[in-house]
Amino acid sequence: MNTKIRFVIFMLFFWTANSFFAPSAMSNSCLKCHVDYFEDMKASVHSKEEIFCDSCHGGNATQKLQKDAHDVQKGYVGVPDKKMVANICGKCHADVERMNFFGIPTDQLAQYKTSHHGRGLFQKGMNDVAVCSDCHSYHDVVKVNDPTAPVHPLNVTKTCEQCHGNEKLMNRHNLPFDIPEKYKNSVHGKALMEKGDTASAQCVSCHGSHGANPPQVNKIVSVCGKCHINERKFILESVHAKLVMAGKFPECIACHRNHDVGPANLEFYELMCLKCHQKTDSALIQGERILTLLKDSERMMKSSALLVRQAGIDGFFIEDEEAILEEVKTKTIEFRPLQHTLDFEKISKLHVELKAKNDEIDSLLKRKRKDRHARKLALVFIWIFISIMILTLWKRYKQYTRLK
Template identity: 30%
Template sequence: MDPAHGQTRAGGKTLRRADRVVILFYLFSLACLSLPSPSSGAAVSNQDCMSCHEEKGLTKPGPGEKEVSLFFDAGTFKKSVHSSLQCVDCHDIKEIPHPDASKIRSCASCHSQSEKTVKDSVHRGKASCKACHGYHAVAPAGNLSGSTCKSCHSSSYSDFKSGVHAKGPGKNEDVASCRDCHGSSHAIPANQDQKSPVYHRNLPATCGRCHSDATLMQKYGIEAADSYSLFMDSIHGRALSNSGSQGDAANCSDCHGSHAIKRTTDSTSRMHKMNIGHTCGKCHDLISSQFTGSVHGRLLKKGNMSAPSCGDCHPAHRIVSVESASWKLGIIRECGTCHESLLETYRHTYHGKITNLGYVRVAKCVDCHGAHNILPASYPASLISPSQRLTTCRQCHPGANANFASMIVHVDYRNRAGQPHLYWTWIFMSVLLASVFGFFGIHAVLGLIRGWIVRTRRHRSKRGDK
């Protein structure tokens, strides 16, 4: 073999080994380049982000030279509904360190249907996703409480917390939440929208979802177990059903309030006995002013809780037309719950006996005394005062004279001090009646005895003759 040739072969063998080394290095470099690097957006992990943002002292200059914290609580995020996501799923970050103002992806990229629903709601352009759901500690929608609404609706929330719906049997347990009344969180329409659960005509049905549940009412000690059905059958409910689209008849919130709903025993409740006159007066202003000046209204103003208020004569959810026969007859019994002796004496009169048979075309309490403007007889403005009595009687008896109007209506013959002539007349007639019946009763008994004796003697005499 030629030495020169052998050298060449040896040299060729050396070149082939070098080629192998180059090729292996090239392949290794490609493999390294194909691996994710911290400079690639897809490679930025939550751990990379936490290397900086878990520092509690990490801040940046904010508006007005105020330091803004950039600290991220990883523990809170782990409890979030988004805990399975990466930071870069929401934050458009492709490298570390990243620019100060990194772009945040829209929630609609995952929640497109929710975004569409919100655009059709009252919150469109007014509340962001973050405002309700938070930023990193995003809770499931079902866990959001009324306090979420507080940031924008502070006054309504404050009223709600003072009301009965926020005071369940357990501490801070909400009986009804904002969503229960206003509807789905994302699809809340404006109150004036006819699709809204709290639209004027829709509100009774919304309240009725809970207040028609007898078990629920018993659990919370609410006496009106079926207030929805009772209300819809009342004069207010019927007027609301038969009114136009706006529906101006009273609904639940007109009487009970919207957010600060309280028990009727609460002195700050709209339906408390001392406040109900003002509540009804928002619609019935003339009647309210008459009642305030009446004997009943004056007693209430003095704090006399036994005096009747609107709700005593017109039961809250069972208010019927005052023109109905049932009310006209029922109000007589209602007056009698306080004026028992007067009801008894009224029943003794012609008027009372006719109404007791179920007829209403005779005088009743309100026809003589008035309804909301009842005053003592000593007041000149009273319908039964000496100066007004004849006019009152002539409403039914056009030909009545002063002598007719002077008759005693509530005749109490047992009142010796007030009506002595009637009392002694009653005593005389009672004694006379007892004496007559007693005398003739004894006479009849003695006659029966004598007749028995005579018949016995005759029977014996006939037997003796035989």
């Protein structure tokens, strides 16, 4: 075949293939000038659904001339301001019919309007509050579960930090700017950012995303209780419950703090209770009794684990003891939420159960060691018997040989 004809067929194939794979983008006249934006948005969720420039910026994407395409009469808005961004996004994302098939909720705009950000924008006319595009980005919007998304759990702290770590901006709003730093050093922050544990709490877990607000004092238990279900349940059984419900006592954060939540430890009983209680309070004495039980339970678990481990090293079969040790560990873990009831009787009951298991391990291992010792002791008696038998037989043998 002629080389020229081959070349033409080759070019035709590429031209048709190109127009076949991206017909809408190619026919959108905006991209003829704003091709650099297309690079940004071609991987976005919107581009994949053929939602291009004019869907948000308005204008007429079928016109080839700039003045016709940018016709304000045709709804061209150019770069939208913050209020417009919220409304433009809401146009689709609050449309139930439109979002139905994507399985995306449609209350984001409504939620946003109740948030500190939304109220600042719509009610107070603040232009420096976060709006959709500040968190989700604009041309290159990807799904929340995409690891590159700014709102992906692993990235959301950095996204919030852009504003909440900005000293000038936060000063303008009389807000602290060290919250992201505090969070990074908290147990939640370390679990998320160092271990990559996306189940760990981050900004939106407590404040909400579109409806971001600081939780009220009497809502803190509920906020923390979303993950710490048992702790919430037991706190509401405690003597502090009434104060919590009345909004007079910020239960969880009173001891654990909020953004800079540290590892929980028994020292809290000695440090935090004194913030409200006098040393002579009967409540504090009750707290000390509970603390003694908790310390004892930790000690018992450690000693059981050590006993079982040593028995394993000494060559004993320890499957049964290991199974009981698991129960001991479970019960010790049960103490953590249960202690929030501050109910001595309940905690004491669990302590008794734990002690019983601990004693069971101890007695089982003692019996095994005793058995081993008894076996060795039995050897002495066995050899005494064998020696007697051998001596008797030997004596007889000698008698017979002498006789012969």
